[in-house]
Amino acid sequence: QPTTDYQLSPSNLPSATFLLTMMLFRSLLSLAFLNYAVAVPPNDRCIAATTLTEGEEVMGDNSDANYDYNSQGICGSRSDRRAVWYQIFGTGLEVTVSVCTNNEAVTDFGIFFNCNDQLCLGNPSQQDTPSNCADGDAVEYTFLAEDGENYFVHVRADTDTEGVGSMFTIKYTEPETDDEETPETDDDASASTSTVVALVGAVSLAALW
Numbered sequence: 001q002p003t004t005d006y007q008l009s010p011s012n013l014p015s016a017t018f019l020l021t022m023m024l025f026r027s028l029l030s031l032a033f034l035n036y037a038v039a040v041p042p043n044d045r046c047i048a049a050t051t052l053t054e055g056e057e058v059m060g061d062n063s064d065a066n067y068d069y070n071s072q073g074i075c076g077s078r079s080d081r082r083a084v085w086y087q088i089f090g091t092g093l094e095v096t097v098s099v100c101t102n103n104e105a106v107t108d109f110g111i112f113f114n115c116n117d118q119l120c121l122g123n124p125s126q127q128d129t130p131s132n133c134a135d136g137d138a139v140e141y142t143f144l145a146e147d148g149e150n151y152f153v154h155v156r157a158d159t160d161t162e163g164v165g166s167m168f169t170i171k172y173t174e175p176e177t178d179d180e181e182t183p184e185t186d187d188d189a190s191a192s193t194s195t196v197v198a199l200v201g202a203v204s205l206a207a208l209w
Contacts, residue, residue: 075110075120090145
């Protein structure tokens with residue numbers, strides 16, 4: 001009578017080589033995911049865009065960012081390249097975004113209204129040579145940032161090589177406000193003179209008493 005019970009024996013146990021191979025595969029897979037998580041910039045996606053503060057320079061690097069194929073061709077000819085994201089909060093003033101490169105790499109950018117809607121506000125003309133920070137050069141784009149609106153800056157590198165991108169500096173500025181004192185008018189000067197005369201007269205009368 002043959003038995004149907006499955007019994008473990010040295011002959012049907014997984015071999016040591018097989019077990020070691022599986023352990024090595026799992027270790028390599030975990031290491032690959034860890035390297036990916038460490039390498040990818042924190043602002044690799046629009047929903048995780050880094051918020052910019054007016055007038056403050058921020059250093060960036062898109063060398064290990066992902067390609068944004070969803071943005072292909074809709075906000076400049078390099079919209080689908082390796083890129084990172086920044087966010088600007090509108091205050092009703094004109095905004096000028098400036099980007100320059102620190103590693104001789106051509107860097108472009110575009111301005112989007114929202115994340116994942118492919119609605120482009122605009123972009124500077126395509127760059128063929130790097131705008132180096134050390135030379136005081138920069139790529140710029142100016143637009144009116146409506147009060148209460150958010151705008152997303154998509155900074156990309158002109159390269160298809162893995163692990164190679166642009167190291168850049170980005171900032172935005174608003175028009176300077178006029179903090180100078182309002183010049184005194186003739187009417188103001190006359191009023192001041194009359195006040196002084198009145199005070200002198202009052203002092204003189206008080207002296208007589």
